[in-house]
Amino acid sequence: MPSSDHLLDLIRSTPEIDLLLRTSFGFDIHRKHNGDGLGLASGAPLEPIAGEWAGGAYLLCAEQDGRRPVVFASSEGQGGLLAEDLADALEIIIGLAWHDCLGFSGGGDPDVMQTSARHLERSRGRDNPDIDQDAAQVAAALSLRVLPVTDLVVRLHAAASKTEPDHLVTDGGQAYDPPFGEHSEPRHGGWR
Secondary structure (H helix, E strand, C coil), X not given: CCCHHHHHHHHHHCHHHHHHHHHHHCCEHXXXXXXXXXXXXCCCCEEEEEECCCCCEEEEECCECCECCEEEECCCCEEEEEECCHHHHHHHHHHCCHHHHHHCCCXXXXXXXXXXXHHHHHHHHXXXXXXXXXXXXXXXXXXXXXXXXXXXXXXXXHHHHCCCCCCCEEECCEECECCCCCCCXXXXXXXX
């Protein structure tokens, strides 16, 4: 897998990929300031690497076993481990409506997450008919894999389940809520 530094350099030096990540997937390397002031409860440092439209931040943790885990912190005060390294995180970001999959996880139930992912996949394609092409283009440019949604959900669940205690995000000492939402589907109208 490519290193985090190599991937970030590729994104910076490839304007078309930078644009696709920003517009189709909400991974904007020009919004690194979104993560200013955030840390881990353990006191370990975080490096802001990207932001997203709603004010959330993607942050790299210190190296562990040759990899730099990625945490996400939302502007609503939820956060946790997204993946074991940036390559894994980007595969999840381009292949899955991951944020909503966590939000509609029934408190972290893997089966509920799989059901949510199937519904979210349909709406993601309706909202952006080119999303699969965009994902394939980003994956090819960054030497990433395009994985089945079911596999991505398994990886996302495994990572988010390891948030506590080492990857618990804090802001000025205040701990963020865990990444798993309590609902199993949208409250108004359910899945359509």
